[in-house]
Amino acid sequence: MANSSAAVAIAVDNDASPTNFSPEDRRQGLRMVEALLFASAEPISAEDLASRLPIGTDVGGLLKELQQNYTGGGVNLIQVASKWAFRTAGDLSFLLSRDALEQRKLSRAALETLAIIAYHQPVTRSDIEEIRGVITSRGTMDVLLETGWIRMRGRRKTPGRPVTYGTTEAFLAHFGIDTVGDLPGLDELKAAGLLDAGVAASFMVPEPHASDDLTEDEDPLEDEALEAGGEGSLAEG
Amino acid sequence: MANSSAAVAIAVDNDASPTNFSPEDRRQGLRMVEALLFASAEPISAEDLASRLPIGTDVGGLLKELQQNYTGGGVNLIQVASKWAFRTAGDLSFLLSRDALEQRKLSRAALETLAIIAYHQPVTRSDIEEIRGVITSRGTMDVLLETGWIRMRGRRKTPGRPVTYGTTEAFLAHFGIDTVGDLPGLDELKAAGLLDAGVAASFMVPEPHASDDLTEDEDPLEDEALEAGGEGSLAEG
Amino acid sequence: MWETYQPVDRGDEQALVVDVAGFEGPLDLLLSLARTQKVDITRISILALAEQYLTYIEEIRRLRLELAADYLVMAAWLAYLKSRLLLPAAEGDEEPTGEEMAEALAFRLRRLEAMREAAARLANRNRLGRDVFARGDPEPVQIHKRSEYSATLYDLLSAYATQRQQRSVSVVQVRRRQVWSLQEGRDVLMRMIGQIAQWTPLSVFTSPYLSPEMRTTVTASAFGASLELVREGKIDLRQTDAFAPLYIRDRVHAVETSQEAGNG
Numbered sequence: 001m002a003n004s005s006a007a008v009a010i011a012v013d014n015d016a017s018p019t020n021f022s023p024e025d026r027r028q029g030l031r032m033v034e035a036l037l038f039a040s041a042e043p044i045s046a047e048d049l050a051s052r053l054p055i056g057t058d059v060g061g062l063l064k065e066l067q068q069n070y071t072g073g074g075v076n077l078i079q080v081a082s083k084w085a086f087r088t089a090g091d092l093s094f095l096l097s098r099d100a101l102e103q104r105k106l107s108r109a110a111l112e113t114l115a116i117i118a119y120h121q122p123v124t125r126s127d128i129e130e131i132r133g134v135i136t137s138r139g140t141m142d143v144l145l146e147t148g149w150i151r152m153r154g155r156r157k158t159p160g161r162p163v164t165y166g167t168t169e170a171f172l173a174h175f176g177i178d179t180v181g182d183l184p185g186l187d188e189l190k191a192a193g194l195l196d197a198g199v200a201a202s203f204m205v206p207e208p209h210a211s212d213d214l215t216e217d218e219d220p221l222e223d224e225a226l227e228a229g230g231e232g233s234l235a236e237g
Numbered sequence: 238m239a240n241s242s243a244a245v246a247i248a249v250d251n252d253a254s255p256t257n258f259s260p261e262d263r264r265q266g267l268r269m270v271e272a273l274l275f276a277s278a279e280p281i282s283a284e285d286l287a288s289r290l291p292i293g294t295d296v297g298g299l300l301k302e303l304q305q306n307y308t309g310g311g312v313n314l315i316q317v318a319s320k321w322a323f324r325t326a327g328d329l330s331f332l333l334s335r336d337a338l339e340q341r342k343l344s345r346a347a348l349e350t351l352a353i354i355a356y357h358q359p360v361t362r363s364d365i366e367e368i369r370g371v372i373t374s375r376g377t378m379d380v381l382l383e384t385g386w387i388r389m390r391g392r393r394k395t396p397g398r399p400v401t402y403g404t405t406e407a408f409l410a411h412f413g414i415d416t417v418g419d420l421p422g423l424d425e426l427k428a429a430g431l432l433d434a435g436v437a438a439s440f441m442v443p444e445p446h447a448s449d450d451l452t453e454d455e456d457p458l459e460d461e462a463l464e465a466g467g468e469g470s471l472a473e474g
Numbered sequence: 475m476w477e478t479y480q481p482v483d484r485g486d487e488q489a490l491v492v493d494v495a496g497f498e499g500p501l502d503l504l505l506s507l508a509r510t511q512k513v514d515i516t517r518i519s520i521l522a523l524a525e526q527y528l529t530y531i532e533e534i535r536r537l538r539l540e541l542a543a544d545y546l547v548m549a550a551w552l553a554y555l556k557s558r559l560l561l562p563a564a565e566g567d568e569e570p571t572g573e574e575m576a577e578a579l580a581f582r583l584r585r586l587e588a589m590r591e592a593a594a595r596l597a598n599r600n601r602l603g604r605d606v607f608a609r610g611d612p613e614p615v616q617i618h619k620r621s622e623y624s625a626t627l628y629d630l631l632s633a634y635a636t637q638r639q640q641r642s643v644s645v646v647q648v649r650r651r652q653v654w655s656l657q658e659g660r661d662v663l664m665r666m667i668g669q670i671a672q673w674t675p676l677s678v679f680t681s682p683y684l685s686p687e688m689r690t691t692v693t694a695s696a697f698g699a700s701l702e703l704v705r706e707g708k709i710d711l712r713q714t715d716a717f718a719p720l721y722i723r724d725r726v727h728a729v730e731t732s733q734e735a736g737n738g
Contacts, residue, residue, distance in 0.1 A: 034311030035329040041612035052332060074271030086609060087273040093605035095269050095289065096276050100604050106597075109498055115593035131585060134499025134544065174602045184595045194588045253539045276607035325613055334616040341621045348625060352634030370641050412627045421631060431635035436519065440638070 021058070029053060030103030033062045044174060081155065081172035082179055090176075104147070110140050116151060117184055118171065121196060122153050122164035122218055141165075154218035162220055258295070267306075268292060270299045280320030343384075347377050351386060355408070355417055356445050359390050359401035359455055386411060391455035401455055403446075417445035500548035501586050508583060518583070519561050520576035524552040538618065555579070 003161060021029070032053055037044060048060045063084055076089050088096055106114070113136060116128050125227065128136055144150045149171035155161040177229040189195050214220060240386040248343060258266070269290055274281060287296045287344065295416060304314040307323070315324050325333060343351070350373060353365050365373050381387045386408035404417055423442040426432040431438075500526040508518050531549045534541055558572030571577075600606045653664045700722055703709045711720040 031309075031326065032332055034330060035332055036311075037608070038312045038323065039304045039325050039333055039613040041608040041614075047427070055532030072268075074268030075275045076271075087606040088276050089268065090600035090606050090680065092269060092272045093600065095272060096605075096607055104727060108593075111593040111597055112498075112589060115589050115596055118596070119589065119592055131582075131589060133582065134585065175596055175599050176602065176606065177599075184594075184599070186590060189588055189592070192588070194585045216491075218318075223345070224461035272607075276610045278610040322611065323609075333613055334618060337617050337619050339619055339621045341623050343625045343629070348629055348633035349637045350704070351625075352630050355630070356634060368641065369637060380623070383621065386623075411625075412630060414627070426631065426635050429631070431632050432639055436639060442638070464665050 006155050021056070025054075026058075026062070026147065029057050029062050033059065034068055037066075037086050040085070043080050045083045047209050049084070066169070078176065079178040080176055081169040083173075085173075087176070104143075106143065107145075109137070109167075110143050113140055114144055114171075115209075116231060117144070117165050118167050118180065119186065119189060121166035122156070122215060123166075124156055124162040124164055126162060129157055152221055154214045157217045157219055161219065163221070165201035174187070258293070262291075263295075263299070265409065266299050267293050269305055270296070270303055274314065274321055274323055277322070278324035280317050282320045286321070289295055294318055305334075333390050335377050343380070344377070346371075346374070350377050351381055351404075351408075354381070354402050355404050355420060358403035358417070358446055359393070359452055360403075361393055361399040361401055363399060365402075391451045392455050394454045394456055400458070403449075420445055488549070500527075500545050503530070503545065504579075505583055505587060509587060518580065520580055521556065524556045524559075528556070619672050 033049060036052060038047055046063065049063075050057060052129055053059065062070070063077070070077045070086070074089055074092060075086050078087050080087075086236050109132075110130060113128055116131050120131070125141070131188045141150075145152075147170075149166050149168055151168050153166040153185060156164050162177070191228055196197060253470040255346070270286060273286060273289060283296050283300060286300075287294060290296065300314070304358065307314045311326055312323050312331055313326050315322060334438060349369055350365055353368050354360055357364060357368065362373055362378070382389075384407075386405055387402050388405050390401045393401050409417070421429065422444070425430070427434055427436070451457060497506065504523060504527055507530065508523055510526070511518055511522060528549055531545060555572060555575050558569075560572075584596065618677065700709065700711055700720070704711045710723045710735060712723075713719070
């Protein structure tokens with residue numbers, strides 16, 4: 001993940017050979033970035049912005065400037081899911097609670113499972129069960145899949161080829177996280193060895209890995225698995 | 238309209254006896270107004286804003302200040318029907334529209350019509366219908382005009398003054414021919430196997446009129462015809 | 475969002491009689507018991523914890539409460555762990571030592587605890603649609619579809635030649651066959667379905683258009699159009715038997731009518 005976001009920065013920098021952009025061009029560029037981001041409810045990537053702006057626009061620089069301009073305001077420019085979005089300032093949540101969408105309350109089991117998937121991804125159902133020490137009910141996974149916050153990534157290259165799970169962009173967007181590497185407390189957990197397999201060295205619990213690319217010990221999902229995911233994961237348990 | 242917004246301003250001013258609001262309170266008020274307007278699905282009236290802000294907040298003043306802050310930016314705070322909303326700056330509306338190019342094939346009817354226009358130009362819609370033996374649908378002509386391969390040349394000097402059609406430079410460019418005079422004639426079509434050798438002796442393939450100049454029995458198009466081409470051609474049929 | 479974890483107060487004997495169903499498995503129960511040691515989970519006494527767990531399980535069994543197998547398996551394992559911790563390991567023992575086993579359990583408890591904290595941290599973040607909000611009235615990008623047509627000279631010439639040739643032959647025909655296009659059939663139906671809530675034979679819709687020689691084409695295109703409308707959810711189509719008359723009904727209208735009937 002860190003790698004891919006570095007790649008983005010480089011790509012943007014490459015584009016942005018700020019050749020002969022006048023201060024006026026720059027001001028106009030800033031207005032355009034502001035308008036594009038403001039108009040969209042969904043986060044937009046720097047590449048996407050670049051593709052909609054004059055060639056050579058220093059998108060990275062403009063984004064930083066814009067972010068600076070909005071700092072401390074009632075609306076902030078934030079980075080989520082490796083993209084950019086305007087969001088109301090977090091401290092004003094009391095003011096806007098009236099607008100809050102009715103959100104489905106996740107059970108404690110579901111939230112715990114979500115956290116395990118986020119911090120340990122790619123992770124199989126039996127990994128989750130090993131950590132929680134209890135069978136994961138079918139309903140828990142269904143609820144999480146329904147939120148769109150987790151997805152089936154692939155299959156682990158181990159006997160039984162269990163389905164692996166990971167988080168989605170929607171997860172990052174919902175929780176206001178830029179990349180999986182930015183999960184709160186991730187470094188401390190890593191340092192404490194709590195993301196290591198530890199007990200049963202027979203299976204691997206790698207570091208969170210949300211990139212769409214499969215890891216070495218993952219195979220792609222076949223179509224059948226995507227449709228009948230429940231069945232696939234049952235076989236695992 | 239102007240009246241009702243004046244009334245609002247007065248009402249707000251009445252509410253807003255800015256008693257003892259510190260600069261910090263004012264800054265916070267501005268942030269709140271900004272966040273509320275940003276998150277709202279529709280424009281909000283000053284009264285509505287006031288009802289969600291601390292009592293005594295100078296909503297009118299804050300709105301003016303906020304509007305000032307956004308002036309010249311990519312997004313503006315505007316008044317619609319005496320309510321307030323953020324909107325993309327008018328001069329940047331082009332950012333919010335995108336062209337999607339779609340590759341399409343011409344229908345059989347359009348191809349036939351196009352070929353008839355090419356060979357028989359200048360030709361009216363009823364000429365085409367006589368040659369094809371079917372009514373030319375409005376859509377067919379629209380599609381052909383959209384391709385840029387045909388154009389309205391003028392009007393025939395006959396009762397009803399029907400519009401005459403011909404091909405364009407773009408037509409020649411697309412089909413890779415220099416002039417319409419280079420379109421294959423009867424013998425060439427036969428040689429190419431496109432026409433049966435035994436076609437009736439009376440069967441003729443016209444020599445296309447290659448010049449952009451109007452023929453003797455054509456009048457120039459009036460400007461109105463260019464604009465309301467559709468209507469003009471309806472009248473013909 | 476996050477149901478706060480409520481450690482069961484086990485300060486006295488009364489508290490031991492707790493519904494075991496409230497726990498999410500033996501690890502959860504162990505974590506909960508560990509809290510009663512009132513020490514940092516990293517410095518917990520596994521031996522004391524094992525004893526607590528076993529006491530608890532015995533109490534539950536004494537009360538003849540049902541226990542899931544998981545809890546009993548854990549109890550058996552903890553009893554074994556206890557014995558390993560209390561008795562010196564035999565010479566050449568291949569099995570893990572009591573300390574290793576205790577450490578493994580402590581690790582699992584720490585890890586579960588850490589994941590719970592992580593879950594709570596996630597749940598308490600400023601969340602989209604709850605604490606922070608996106609633009610409420612986004613201005614979507616308008617996509618203007620522009621078509622680019624392509625055709626080859628061959629397409630053009632063969633269309634021309636074929637058409638002219640067919641036509642030169644068909645001139646002989648006395649009368650041009652009239653065809654009711656799919657579009658026309660569709661237009662007629664669209665104009666009319668708004669008015670028809672009850673099942674109506676399709677032929678009623680087309681009859682004003684029927685002349686003997688046109689009957690076939692009209693019926694075919696009206697039928698084709700009606701299928702398209704069914705697909706778009708605008709009308710319902712019904713036929714009781716093969717070759718029986720087709721009935722159609724305006725779907726929107728029909729729904730409203732049935733609702734009214736339901737209310738009345």
